Amino acid sequence: MIDRAYYEEKYPHITKELHSVYDPEIPIDVFELGLIYDLQINEDNSCDVTMTLTAPNCPVAGDMPQWIQQAIEKSGHTPVRVNLTFDPPWTPDYISEDGRLYLGM
Numbered sequence: 001m002i003d004r005a006y007y008e009e010k011y012p013h014i015t016k017e018l019h020s021v022y023d024p025e026i027p028i029d030v031f032e033l034g035l036i037y038d039l040q041i042n043e044d045n046s047c048d049v050t051m052t053l054t055a056p057n058c059p060v061a062g063d064m065p066q067w068i069q070q071a072i073e074k075s076g077h078t079p080v081r082v083n084l085t086f087d088p089p090w091t092p093d094y095i096s097e098d099g100r101l102y103l104g105m
Helices: 004-010 012-018 064-074 097-103
Strands: 036-041 047-051 080-084
Touching: 004 012, 012 036, 012 064, 047 064, 064 080
Parallel strands: 047 080
Antiparallel strands: 036 047
């Protein structure tokens, strides 16, 4: 599970953009939802992202990685390489405390 505070502090310009990307079925952004597992900025200004989906058969499985890529490109990094993984599989435990409060969990 991602250390949100670490990434918010290290890459605020990226996390700001990720807060604008939502799973259409859950009213929480992908960062607070816990779908981003890792972010790495490289010396050439490119970005490598490891992410997951709430389920392998997610209706936006074909679109979500592109949305993540576009959001990070808005923060000034290019190219952005998105690695989609299901290991470990996402669980609701990955939702941030703020997200849990919003959902009434």
